[in-house]
Amino acid sequence: xxxxxxxxxxxxxxxxKVYRRAAExxxxxxxxxxxxxxxxxxxxxxxxxxxxxxxxxxLGCMDAPSSGRLxxxxxxxxxxxxxxxxxxxxxxxxxxxxxFGLVPTLTVAENVALPLVFARRTADGRVSRLLEKVxxxxxRNHRPHELSGGEMQRVAIARALVNEPALLLADExxxxxxxxxxxxxxALLRQLNAEGLTVVVVTHNPALAGAAGRQLRxxxxxxAG
Amino acid sequence: xxxxxxxxxLVVVGLLGGACWLAKxxxxxxxxxxxxxxxxxxxxxxxxxQPEADLHRFFPGAxxxxxxxxxxxGQLLELRRRLGRDPQPEELALQVHRVFRxxxxxxxxxxxxxxxxxxxxxxxxxxxxxxxxxxxxLQRQREPAAIAAALTSPDWLGAFRGLRATDFTAxxxxxxxxxxxxxxxxxxxxDGVRSLLILHQTAQAGATxxxxxxxxx
Amino acid sequence: MNLVVFACRxxxxxxxxxxxxxxxLAAAIxxxxxxxxxxxxxxxxxxxxxxxxxxxxxxxxxxxxxxAAARVLKGRVLDxxxxxxxxxxxRRDPAVAAAxxxxxxxxxxxxxxxxxxxxxxxxxxxxxxxxxxxxxxxAWFSSTNGVILGSEVxxxxxxxxxxxxxxxxxxxxxxxxxxxxxSGTSDDSxxxxxxxxxxxxxxxxxxxxxxxxxxxxxxLLAEAARRLQAIPGAQVVTTTEVMGVFQNLxxxxxxxxxxxxxxxxxxxxxxxxxxxxxxVLERAAELALLRALGASRSQxxxxxxxxALLLTSAAALAGLLGAAFGGAWIQDAVRQWIPLAPERxxxxxxxxxxxxxILLGVxxxxxxxxxxxxxxxxxxxxxATRTA
Numbered sequence: 001x002x003x004x005x006x007x008x009x010x011x012x013x014x015x016x017k018v019y020r021r022a023a024e025x026x027x028x029x030x031x032x033x034x035x036x037x038x039x040x041x042x043x044x045x046x047x048x049x050x051x052x053x054x055x056x057x058x059l060g061c062m063d064a065p066s067s068g069r070l071x072x073x074x075x076x077x078x079x080x081x082x083x084x085x086x087x088x089x090x091x092x093x094x095x096x097x098x099x100f101g102l103v104p105t106l107t108v109a110e111n112v113a114l115p116l117v118f119a120r121r122t123a124d125g126r127v128s129r130l131l132e133k134v135x136x137x138x139x140r141n142h143r144p145h146e147l148s149g150g151e152m153q154r155v156a157i158a159r160a161l162v163n164e165p166a167l168l169l170a171d172e173x174x175x176x177x178x179x180x181x182x183x184x185x186x187a188l189l190r191q192l193n194a195e196g197l198t199v200v201v202v203t204h205n206p207a208l209a210g211a212a213g214r215q216l217r218x219x220x221x222x223x224a225g
Numbered sequence: 226x227x228x229x230x231x232x233x234x235l236v237v238v239g240l241l242g243g244a245c246w247l248a249k250x251x252x253x254x255x256x257x258x259x260x261x262x263x264x265x266x267x268x269x270x271x272x273x274x275q276p277e278a279d280l281h282r283f284f285p286g287a288x289x290x291x292x293x294x295x296x297x298x299g300q301l302l303e304l305r306r307r308l309g310r311d312p313q314p315e316e317l318a319l320q321v322h323r324v325f326r327x328x329x330x331x332x333x334x335x336x337x338x339x340x341x342x343x344x345x346x347x348x349x350x351x352x353x354x355x356x357x358x359x360x361x362x363l364q365r366q367r368e369p370a371a372i373a374a375a376l377t378s379p380d381w382l383g384a385f386r387g388l389r390a391t392d393f394t395a396x397x398x399x400x401x402x403x404x405x406x407x408x409x410x411x412x413x414x415x416d417g418v419r420s421l422l423i424l425h426q427t428a429q430a431g432a433t434x435x436x437x438x439x440x441x442x
Numbered sequence: 443m444n445l446v447v448f449a450c451r452x453x454x455x456x457x458x459x460x461x462x463x464x465x466x467l468a469a470a471i472x473x474x475x476x477x478x479x480x481x482x483x484x485x486x487x488x489x490x491x492x493x494x495x496x497x498x499x500x501x502x503x504x505x506x507x508x509x510a511a512a513r514v515l516k517g518r519v520l521d522x523x524x525x526x527x528x529x530x531x532x533r534r535d536p537a538v539a540a541a542x543x544x545x546x547x548x549x550x551x552x553x554x555x556x557x558x559x560x561x562x563x564x565x566x567x568x569x570x571x572x573x574x575x576x577x578x579x580x581a582w583f584s585s586t587n588g589v590i591l592g593s594e595v596x597x598x599x600x601x602x603x604x605x606x607x608x609x610x611x612x613x614x615x616x617x618x619x620x621x622x623x624x625s626g627t628s629d630d631s632x633x634x635x636x637x638x639x640x641x642x643x644x645x646x647x648x649x650x651x652x653x654x655x656x657x658x659x660x661x662l663l664a665e666a667a668r669r670l671q672a673i674p675g676a677q678v679v680t681t682t683e684v685m686g687v688f689q690n691l692x693x694x695x696x697x698x699x700x701x702x703x704x705x706x707x708x709x710x711x712x713x714x715x716x717x718x719x720x721x722v723l724e725r726a727a728e729l730a731l732l733r734a735l736g737a738s739r740s741q742x743x744x745x746x747x748x749x750a751l752l753l754t755s756a757a758a759l760a761g762l763l764g765a766a767f768g769g770a771w772i773q774d775a776v777r778q779w780i781p782l783a784p785e786r787x788x789x790x791x792x793x794x795x796x797x798x799x800i801l802l803g804v805x806x807x808x809x810x811x812x813x814x815x816x817x818x819x820x821x822x823x824x825x826a827t828r829t830a
Contacts (some may be wrong), residue, residue, distance in 0.1 A: 060823075086739075089735070089736045104455075106451060115735050118735065274555065338598075345601075367608050367609075369608055
């Protein structure tokens with residue numbers, strides 16, 4: 001596989017991840033190769049234990065593959081040290097988690113601004129614009145426990161966007177939401193994709209998978225079809 | 226610790242004494258009882274050294290005591306009239322140890338130093354709520370043995386029992402005779418008792434309850 | 443928002459736990475500061491007291507010389523005594539400028555719970571007592587039955603010059619010749635009588651409790667001490683040694699107090715460590731989330747360190763404030779355990795002590811954050827997707 005840096009945001013070649021559980025090796029991913037092009041909306045689907053979240057962790061530089069190669073915007077991730085991978089997560093990737101991952105002691109605005117603190121950047125009105133975009137301007141000084149599930153997930157999406165990432169990775173973003181609020185989150189993700197953001201989601205939700213432009217099906221750590 | 230307290234106390238009573246000094250003298254025609262001994266010098270602040278033992282002796286059913294200071298500077302003229310002399314500065318801040326059985330007031334204990342012939346004599350005076358003497362004892366004295374024996378004899382100390390401040394106003398109450406060499410200290414004690422009773426009665430008549438400064442079960 | 447705000451919010455997350463750690467460490471640092479100030483103040487006051495005494499050597503009876511010298515200086519009673527010939531020998535020594543014989547006797551009156559300290563002195567005593575000033579009456583005894591009173595004794599006994607004073611233990615009546623000015627030394631509570639009269643009254647004819655000596659030149663101390671040591675039945679103690687005696691006397695107590703302080707600081711440190719460790723373990727998922735959001739390892743450690751330093755620095759300041767305002771009370775409480783403690787012991791907190799306490803607080807924070815930081819560093823960002 002020889003991905004073109006201009007076209008592919010993510011390119012993976014024969015990614016394998018083996019976990020050691022007691023005396024047994026568990027092959028969570030087994031030779032997965034894929035390419036995600038700029039502006040694509042890709043849904044990774046499959047049964048529980050298929051390796052979806054493991055794949056997302058590898059794509060998000062949160063974990064290292066046991067073997068295989070991975071490129072993000074043309075840079076080979078394995079050649080980066082810990083600091084380089086942290087920099088990549090901070091500057092080029094945005095994450096949305098199933099359980100939202102908001103810091104309970106911080107306000108909505110502070111949660112959104114958190115990646116800027118790590119990047120040592122000032123907000124310059126960006127936090128306000130993003131909160132407006134996700135429809136939560138009036139909730140900026142609220143704490144997470146004062147929000148509904150859908151609101152919390154929209155805060156998480158705003159936070160994922162605050163550093164203007166090249167790729168948004170979302171792990172079951174509607175998994176903890178009812179269908180109505182789930183729909184709103186799907187709509188927001190579609191809107192962001194329509195504005196040019198590359199989005200990769202891991203989901204069991206057929207509606208969300210249906211909203212994606214492409215679906216990758218994982219089974220037993222391998223891409224099916 | 227005791228000296229700074231003592232000095233502080235003396236400064237306070239000094240100020241009160243200044244006020245006393247400025248007070249008008251009584252008219253020449255007023256009849257005042259003249260005791261044989263008169264308090265002529267300020268006394269050091271005298272602690273109540275053995276409250277538990279004294280309470281047991283004078284107020285057997287007592288459950289607690291509470292110390293208060295009664296400020297008498299507003300009753301200077303009355304005090305001058307009744308004492309027949311200028312009050313000493315420390316007398317204008319009378320420390321009263323009120324004695325209680327639960328909430329019932331049994332009486333009070335008053336303590337003071339008087340000028341004995343051979344050293345200071347510390348007297349402990351117990352009175353009932355009406356100001357009648359319940360008992361008297363000397364908590365410290367340094368008189369020679371014969372004098373000490375006379376002054377601490379139950380006969381002599383017991384003679385004060387039942388006396389009130391008014392018993393001292395017109396004439397000296399009758400007290401048992403003491404040997405000649407003990408007379409000066411005996412007179413000092415009698416005048417100390419008389420002064421305490423007058424101070425306490427004046428305080429009762431004119432003052433509201435003082436703020437407690439110490440309480441103990 | 444910055445890391446300080448982030449740390450403050452985290453500390454406020456578990457207010458009781460934070461408050462307990464804060465109070466524990468503040469109490470530990472406050473205790474340490476007070477005990478350090480106490481020790482420093484003790485030594486300073488002791489040195490002053492010895493300097494004021496104008497005495498460089500003490501000749502005391504054979505026995506424990508240091509205990510004897512310490513007792514004499516503090517106006518306590520000795521059981522043994524010196525022969526009177528010792529005084530003549532001391533005065534003959536070429537290095538001795540002044541020698542004052544002393545006989546101390548305690549008259550205990552158990553039924554009144556008091557002890558009067560009577561001191562027999564001769565004319566040489568005032569020369570060795572720079573503070574000896576007569577407030578009222580005569581500067582010296584007018585007869586063998588004269589007594590000169592310390593200022594506190596005169597106040598308590600209501601005695602003035604010309605008054606009589608009875609000594610129950612010796613069955614003797616004295617006439618008050620003079621009352622001394624308040625000196626702030628143990629002299630304020632002593633009864634001074636002529637030496638010969640004291641020896642006769644207290645049944646110690648020709649005996650002395652001690653001889654206080656001032657030299658012509660302090661440089662002669664070693665040779666004078668060597669010569670005086672040869673006097674039969676007597677031994678020499680220098681004030682430097684007396685200082686050592688005092689310090690030895692309180693050595694055990696100080697060691698105990700230091701141990702208490704060290705235990706207190708250790709417990710305080712462990713409490714902070716426990717608080718931080720619990721916070722890290724409880725927030726494992728959150729720390730992994732921060733890593734997933736782009737926090738570097740150093741930023742995560744820095745966030746924890748800021749949290750620890752805020753807690754421990756504030757605790758150090760609170761401990762110092764407590765020491766400044768409650769120190770006198772603690773010193774009074776501790777003072778009763780220290781043998782022969784000077785009258786004045788309280789001493790203000792010094793700048794170095796304040797600096798040391800703050801450094802201790804900061805150091806505690808840094809030590810306490812080490813292990814939690816290691817735990818935090820081990821957390822992989824991928825934990826965020828598993829447990830967030």
